Structures are given as structure tokens and as C-alpha cells.
Amino acid sequence: MNKLLYSTIFLSAMAVALVAAPRLTSKRNAIRPDDNLLKLQVEYQDPGSSGKERVWDFSSLSPIDYAYKLTYSLPDTTDTARICGREHQTRYYYLQHRDSLWALGYENNLGYVTFTQPELLRRYPMAYGDTLRSQFEGSGQYGRRFSLQTKGHSWSTIDAAGKLILPGTELPRTLTLNPENDTMLYATSFYYPPVEQTEQLGEEDNYDEENEREITEGTDKKQ
Numbered sequence: 024m025n026k027l028l029y030s031t032i033f034l035s036a037m038a039v040a041l042v043a044a045p046r047l048t049s050k051r052n053a054i055r056p057d058d059n060l061l062k063l064q065v066e067y068q069d070p071g072s073s074g075k076e077r078v079w080d081f082s083s084l085s086p087i088d089y090a091y092k093l094t095y096s097l098p099d100t101t102d103t104a105r106i107c108g109r110e111h112q113t114r115y116y117y118l119q120h121r122d123s124l125w126a127l128g129y130e131n132n133l134g135y136v137t138f139t140q141p142e143l144l145r146r147y148p149m150a151y152g153d154t155l156r157s158q159f160e161g162s163g164q165y166g167r168r169f170s171l172q173t174k175g176h177s178w179s180t181i182d183a184a185g186k187l188i189l190p191g192t193e194l195p196r197t198l199t200l201n202p203e204n205d206t207m208l209y210a211t212s213f214y215y216p217p218v219e220q221t222e223q224l225g226e227e228d229n230y231d232e233e234n235e236r237e238i239t240e241g242t243d244k245k246q
Contacts, residue, residue: 045184045196046150053119053147056097056106064088070183070199075151077185079197084190122147128161134171136163142177151198154180177204 065084071077093110097103105127108115116127124145128137142159149155160174179202187197 045198046148047145047181047198047200049122049147052145054095054106054108054117054124056095056103058095060093062091062093064091073182073199073201075184077183078188079185080188082188082190117144126159128163130163134163134165134167134169136161136171136173140174144179149181149200151181151184154178175204177202179203 064087065081066087068081068084070079091110093108095106095108098105098107098116104118104120106117106119108117113129113131115129118125118127118141123143125141126138126144127141128135130136138159138161140158140160143155143157146155156176156178158174158176160172162170162172165171179200181198182201183199185197187194
């Protein structure tokens, strides 16, 4: 879960390129079903400080993964406001309504979380200096067996504007969206001693030793 959360936050912190205006708008930046995005994962480079008229020269970054895909689709074709984004073998569910984008939950082969209080991710339009705050709360399961709850507070700030230089191209009007959140609270609703817990997990298919240690250690700390 922690690896997934870190990955999501890191990717969301990347610069959002704008062609016509220095702001995020629903017309240019809203997610759309049937979009297929091919991302390039690269080595991390410090983008530097916030502010206006910044220049980010990422023209010589070393690629790590040339085929990082993100696809959007409609889980239910009769409800066009709810959209599913799929990447890293995880499905993220969103509600896009009027000027706002909400996170509804996510699921993968390790478990799922459904937000009873969705997280507000975007509100259009957004421009340099704007900050968006949201509270969220949800519940789900880890390993198809252990119940969990999560809640927290997140905030996103457009803290920089300038020119982005990429290999082979330049984007002169770019904003950076910097998301942060406080500690997310994960808790199992019951407790198994580590030995019994490992035995229970051994009954399930498709579990490796790393997953068993992750659950055992996390629950042991709650004792």
C-alpha cells in the first residue's frame, strides 16, 4: 500500500503542460474516457524552487521505463461521470462532475479502498498560487481478508510557472501542481498473532513472502 501511495503522489507532482494559457482548465486538462497515455518514467531530478518564470531543463534525463501506460475508460457506459484510470495493475476510480474531479477509490490484486468521503483532486480552473484542500475517508480490505480504514487531509498548490524543456521540444507556458497529504491512517479491524496470521495468509493463492511480511509487520505494530 505504501509503495502504491508513494508512486501515485510522485507522478502527480510532475509538471502539467499548458499550451494556450497558464492555468488548468476542464477543457484542456480534464480526464477523458478512451484516452490512452504513454508515459516515460525517468530518473528523478530536483525541479528546484517555486515561483514564476522558472526554467526546468529536463532535456537530458535518463529513461527508466519506455512503456509506462495509463488508460481511462467507463466502468459503466450509462454513467459518463464515473471514470476508471488503470496503471501499474491498479484501477483508480474517479467522479468528474461540473468543475471538480473526485477520487472514489482504487483496487488491485492486493485489495481495495472505497472512499465514503471522496477526495477532491481538482477544481477547474486553477492558476498559479491557487491551493486546493480536501478531507477524505474510506474503508476496504487488504489481502481479501483484513479490513482497513483510511482517512486524512490533502492539499495541492500550483506553486511554480515557467518553461519546461524536454528532449526534442519546449513548452513555454507550464505550471507545476504540487500535492501533499498528512498521515493516512490504516488499521485492521481485528488482530491475529503473527504466526496465526501467516498461516491464514498461506491458505490464500497468489501471495508471496513479501506480502506476508508486510501485513504481519503492519498489524504487529498496532498491538
